[in-house]
Amino acid sequence: MERRLAAIVCADVAGYSRMMGSDEAGTHAAFKAHRAAIHPIILNHGGRVVKNTGDGFLLEFPSIVGATEAAIAMQTLMAERNRHLPADRAMQFRLGIHMGDVIADEDEVFGDDVNIAVRLESVASPGGFAISAKAHREASKHLTVPLTDAGNHRFKNIKDTVGVWTWTPDGAPALAPGMREASALSQQYRTAIVGVLPFANLSDAQDEYFSDGLTEDLIHALSLQSFYRVLSRNSTFAFKGKNTSTRLIAREIDATYLIQGSVRRAGAKIRVTAELIAPETGEQLWTGRYDRDIGDLFAMQDEITTNLSAAIATEIVRAEASAPARLSTDVTAWDRFLKGLSHYYRQTKEDLAAAVELFREAIELDPKLSIAHAYLATIQIQSIQFGWVKGTREMWAEAMSLAETSVRLDPRSSFAFSILTWAHALEGHHEAAMDAAKRAVALNPYDNGARGVLGICHFMIGEHREAIELFSMASQRDNSDPRYQWAALNAFSHYLLRQYDATLSWAREQLYINPNHMQALAIRAAALAQMGRNDEASEAVGVLMANYPTLNVDRHLRNFHWKRPEDLAHYREGLLKAGVPLGKLSLVQSDVKRAAES
Numbered sequence: 001m002e003r004r005l006a007a008i009v010c011a012d013v014a015g016y017s018r019m020m021g022s023d024e025a026g027t028h029a030a031f032k033a034h035r036a037a038i039h040p041i042i043l044n045h046g047g048r049v050v051k052n053t054g055d056g057f058l059l060e061f062p063s064i065v066g067a068t069e070a071a072i073a074m075q076t077l078m079a080e081r082n083r084h085l086p087a088d089r090a091m092q093f094r095l096g097i098h099m100g101d102v103i104a105d106e107d108e109v110f111g112d113d114v115n116i117a118v119r120l121e122s123v124a125s126p127g128g129f130a131i132s133a134k135a136h137r138e139a140s141k142h143l144t145v146p147l148t149d150a151g152n153h154r155f156k157n158i159k160d161t162v163g164v165w166t167w168t169p170d171g172a173p174a175l176a177p178g179m180r181e182a183s184a185l186s187q188q189y190r191t192a193i194v195g196v197l198p199f200a201n202l203s204d205a206q207d208e209y210f211s212d213g214l215t216e217d218l219i220h221a222l223s224l225q226s227f228y229r230v231l232s233r234n235s236t237f238a239f240k241g242k243n244t245s246t247r248l249i250a251r252e253i254d255a256t257y258l259i260q261g262s263v264r265r266a267g268a269k270i271r272v273t274a275e276l277i278a279p280e281t282g283e284q285l286w287t288g289r290y291d292r293d294i295g296d297l298f299a300m301q302d303e304i305t306t307n308l309s310a311a312i313a314t315e316i317v318r319a320e321a322s323a324p325a326r327l328s329t330d331v332t333a334w335d336r337f338l339k340g341l342s343h344y345y346r347q348t349k350e351d352l353a354a355a356v357e358l359f360r361e362a363i364e365l366d367p368k369l370s371i372a373h374a375y376l377a378t379i380q381i382q383s384i385q386f387g388w389v390k391g392t393r394e395m396w397a398e399a400m401s402l403a404e405t406s407v408r409l410d411p412r413s414s415f416a417f418s419i420l421t422w423a424h425a426l427e428g429h430h431e432a433a434m435d436a437a438k439r440a441v442a443l444n445p446y447d448n449g450a451r452g453v454l455g456i457c458h459f460m461i462g463e464h465r466e467a468i469e470l471f472s473m474a475s476q477r478d479n480s481d482p483r484y485q486w487a488a489l490n491a492f493s494h495y496l497l498r499q500y501d502a503t504l505s506w507a508r509e510q511l512y513i514n515p516n517h518m519q520a521l522a523i524r525a526a527a528l529a530q531m532g533r534n535d536e537a538s539e540a541v542g543v544l545m546a547n548y549p550t551l552n553v554d555r556h557l558r559n560f561h562w563k564r565p566e567d568l569a570h571y572r573e574g575l576l577k578a579g580v581p582l583g584k585l586s587l588v589q590s591d592v593k594r595a596a597e598s
Contacts, residue, residue, distance in 0.1 A: 001105040007067035007135065008109065008117040009047070010096040012056030014126035019091070030091055031055065034081065038074045045070035050109055056093070056121075060109055064099040068139040071095050071129045072167070079127060079169050095129035096120030099138065116162060119155035123442075125168045133163025150442075154220060192228035192320050195255035198240040199272070203265040211263040214272065214301055218259070221309035221446040224414070227317055227371070231255060250279035257285070257316055268294050272304050276312050278319065286315040309446045314481045321345050333366035337375075344375065347482050347514060349388045352379050370410035374419045377402035378483055381422060384559065385485070386518055399423050407436075414444035415483075421453040425460045428561025433457045448474040452484050462564035464493040485510065488520045495527055495574070496567050503527040516547050522556065526574025537578040544580070554583035 013019075019027040035057065042049065042059060045066040050058040061067035075093065082090040098120055100113030116132060124130035131139070136147065150164040196219045201211040216233055223230040235253050246258050261274035269291060276286040288311055292300050321341035340358030343351040359376040362369055380399035383389045403423040406416040417440035424433035434457045440450035455470030468490060475486035487510035494502035504527055510520035521544040528537035545551060553575050562568050576582065 001103060003101055003103055005100070006102045006104075006109065006113075007061040007064040007097065007099040008102065008114050009059040009061065009067050009071060010056070010114075010117040010121040011059070011093045012053070012121060014092045014094055016055035019088075022088070026089075027091075030089070034078065034091055034093075037081065038077060041070055041073045041077065045073070050107070058109075058114075058117075060102075064097075064135050064138045065142045067097055067099070068129075068131065068135070068143060071097055071131075072143075072145060072169075075127055075129065075169055082127075092126035094121050094124040094126055096122070096124055097129055097131040097135055099132070099135045112158070116155070116158060119158060120162070120164065122155075123150070123153060123164060123166075125166060128166060128168030130164050130166050133165060136163075136165040192256045192316060193231065193254055194222060194228055194257045194259065194316065195231045195236050195250070195253055196222065197236050197246075197249070197258060197260040199260070199274075200262040202262050207263065207265050210265075210270070210297070210301070214263060214304065217301060217305040218308055221305050222313060224444040224446060225309075225313050227313075227320070228256075246277060246279040247282070255279065257319070259312060265294075270294055270300070272308075274308055274312075276315055276319075285319050286311060306446050306448070310448045317341070318345055333362040333369050333372070336362035336365060337369060337372045340372075341375070344379065345482060349386075352383060352388070355379060368409055370406045370413060370416060373402045373406035373409065374413070374416050377406065377419050377423060381419075381426065382485075386514070386516070396423075396427060400427065412443060414440045414447040414450045417443060418447070418450050418453045422456060425453075425456045426559070426561065428460075428563075430457065430461050430563055433460065449481065449484055452486055452489075456489065459489065459493055460562055462496075462562070462567055464497050467493045468497075485517070485519075487513065488517060488523070491520060491523045491527075492571075495523055495530075496570060498530070498570075500527040500531045518544070518548055518551070521547065522551075522575065522580070523571075525578040525580065526571060529577035529579075530574045541579045552581040552583045556580070 013031065016027070016031075035052070039049075045061060046063065047059050047061040047067065047070055050060050059067070059070075061070065075095065078091070078093055082092065096117045096119065098113055098117040100111070100116070102109040102111045102113055120130040120132060130150070131147070140147070145167060147165040147167045150166045152161040153164050154161050196215055199211040199215045201208045215237075219230055219233055219236075231253055236249075239249055246260070249255070250258055256278075258277050258279050259274060260277070261272060264271045270293075272290045272292075274288050275284055277284050288308065290304050290307060292304065294300060320338060322345070336358050340355040340362065343355040343358065356376065356379055359372045359379070362372040363376070366372075377399045380395055380402065384395060389395065400423045403416070403420040406413070407420050410416050417436050421433050421436040421440060424430075424436060434454075437450065437454040437457050440447065441454055444450060451470050452474030455467040455474065458464070458470065459467035471486045471490045471493065474484065475490065487506045491503045491506035491510065494500070494506060503523060507520045507524040507527070510517050511524070514520070521540065525537050525540035525544055528534075528540055553572060556575070557568065557572060560568060560571075
């Protein structure tokens with residue numbers, strides 16, 4: 001056994017499990033062929049294969065320059081090989097690169113620096129690589145390609161944050177700068193402070209690692225939100241095993257909200273319970289329970305963390321919005337924003353109008369308040385989609401300007417990039433929307449809203465199965481956030497796949513939340529007509545026109561910027577079959593015809 005300085009490259013194939021599921025033998029053969037093709041590159045740069053895994057490999061190089069040049073050459077070759085293949089057969093590697101002191105023992109290498117390379121691979125873009133800032137400093141002066149600073153990342157089981165730089169070939173989108181620990185929302189506004197208490201292990205002592213790991217993961221996931229502050233592990237783990245009341249804990253660490261929970265293991269199953277409480281009043285604001293088969297332990301832990309953070313983050317925002325106003329004559333931008341938020345969560349036409357005025361006041365008091373710009377853009381877009389206001393060119397331009405301003409003021413906000421995605425997608429800027437969505441997901445992988453708006457991008461360009469998967473995931477984990485309308489979006493995607501029963505189910509779900517939702521009413525009528533249920537379609541059109549008497553097909557479709565003309569034609573066909581008026585001219589002509597016949 002010896003210690004030596006080495007450069008480590010970790011690789012795996014993006015989407016390998018999906019590819020194996022559709023063609024096991026073909027995928028394995030292709031992987032072996034690609035691996036054989038890049039092997040000479042590894043050797044030419046002085047590297048060696050430490051070990052092969054099912055869908056990747058671990059490499060060691062004596063020089064970080066050689067390792068990085070080899071990575072560029074490997075990915076360039078893979079891009080060329082993939083260029084001649086159908087999209088579903090293209091195989092893309094993700095590479096993580098780091099350098100440091102390793103332990104070498106019988107041709108294997110071990111140590112924290114090897115683990116960092118493995119973690120870096122997980123944040124690399126398919127077809128590109130992620131390299132630590134430490135390695136980048138050593139290699140950058142010798143490289144001929146530009147790299148992107150992706151900021152500081154915190155990885156599981158790695159004590160310190162790791163600076164990350166990324167590269168992708170041929171101008172493919174690199175990982176957006178993100179996951180930094182601080183938020184651009186200044187401390188004076190982030191009034192809510194959240195403490196995550198160590199989850200209690202109700203099983204054997206040997207399972208303590210899981211409850212502690214879940215707590216740490218949840219702290220990290222919640223800290224990526226920009227609306228509130230999350231206390232560090234050191235602040236809350238001091239109370240582990242102590243029988244102290246939540247009120248006393250909250251006062252000691254100055255927490256507005258506390259999260260506590262438990263983990264119980266029985267054979268091959270794990271049950272996790274959690275609750276969000278307001279410690280001063282003892283009110284339980286939210287509770288959840290998750291029963292899972294153990295299976296892949298890390299995958300299960302990530303799934304539970306994602307579900308918990310999605311539900312809890314929304315409830316904290318909702319709680320802050322409904323909190324009583326502070327007794328103060330000093331009107332601040334944050335007070336105006338929170339009051340506007342309280343109206344926004346009521347989701348009526350009148351409340352949205354009140355929220356608009358309050359968000360505008362907040363922006364006037366503090367033009368740098370990014371989150372107020374984001375919510376105002378959200379209301380502008382939703383008001384048009386609900387049919388509550390006419391979608392003028394000026395309104396769309398203002399919504400886009402607000403979204404762009406929100407991103408500029410807080411470039412680390414996943415929500416800001418999500419709203420920018422939405423605005424671009426609805427305007428038909430498909431590439432810009434996809435880029436913004438990928439940035440939103442990179443900034444906060446636990447943000448289901450970001451994954452949902454990525455689904456909007458797939459929907460707009462006609463990739464409806466991908467859209468349904470993302471919409472369904474977002475709605476399963478959080479269907480109560482009024483910023484997003486997953487049910488209506490799912491209804492449209494199923495309609496365009498001609499799955500009309502599913503369309504009606506999702507439209508019904510949306511109308512349960514908002515009975516006057518214009519697009520849900522319209523897609524329901526179109527689906528019924530396509531199914532030949534003409535009487536029901538006519539009745540549905542009656543409800544639609546009673547709520548929106550000036551609606552006609554031409555006006556309705558004016559704001560639809562779908563990429564595929566056949567999608568638009570299919571929706572148009574359904575509306576006309578159902579009996580929605582074509583346009584103003586058809587209304588006038590039908591009146592003249594009736595007068596002549598009378």
